[in-house]
Amino acid sequence: MEVETTVEAVLFDMDGTLVDSDAVVERIWRAWARAHDVDEDLVLTTMPGRPAADTVRELRPDLDAEEQGRAQLAKEYVDLDGVVAAPGAHDLLAALDRTGVPWAVVTSADARLAGLRLGAAGITAPLLVTRDLLTHGKPHPEGYLRAAEELGVDPTRCLVVEDSATGAAAGKAAGARVAGLKGIDADLPITSLTDLLELTR
Structure with a gap:
């Protein structure tokens, strides 16, 4: 994989990228789908990278999206199983820290959930941009633009690491290059975070 040397900062999505929370996310959203008569597979293809309320708003516009989103979050706060x-996350982050490349986490989760999941994964982010700090969620670029600004790096010189099409769209809209996991359309397709270790050489 060829990586441009102009990468001056790395901006990570959290769920499915730095943190493997796939099992709990799928478990909670499948239960929501069954409870609200929505196709489970449709829910699982719609929700990645989005705030919970936005998923509800799209799939069941007749429901109170904000209330449903809060209910989903309440379940995610207490379910950290798995x-x-x-x-490759710990190795990559250690290498970035060792070589002085700044990094941040930009997530559609709120601050409480992000703290719980990063804590469960043993990761301490030097900069954490959460959904509750923003006006717009992904695919809007606001989160990535804010992280780049706070790190003092031009967004076009950042590498965004994502695992969803929604998140990749946010990174591209911010002007960053995007490394993509799970086969998403990206500037740099990767199979794991280990593929990015060459950034630190």
Whole structure:
């Protein structure tokens, strides 16, 4: 994989990227789908990278999206079973810290959930941009633009690491290059975070 040397900061999505929370997320959203007569597979293809309320708003516009979103979050706060660091996460973050490359986490989760999941994964982010700090969620670029600004790096010189099409769209809209996991359309397709270790060489 070829990586441009102009990468001056790395901006990570959290769920499915730095933190493997796939099992708990799927478990909670499948239960929501069954309770609200929505196709489970449709829910699982709609919700990645989005705030919970936005998923509800799209799939069941007749429901109170904000209330439903809060209910989903309440369940996610207490279910951390199986939440771990993604493969290669600790090695990559240690290498970035060692070489002085700044990094941040930009997530559609709120601050409480992000703290719980990062804590469960043993990751301490030097900069954490959460959904409750923003006006717009992904695919809007606001989160990535804010992280780049706070790090003092031009967004076009940042590498965004994502695992969803929604998140990748946010990174591209911010002007960053995007490394994509799970086969999403991205500037740099990667199979795991280990593929990015060459950034630190």
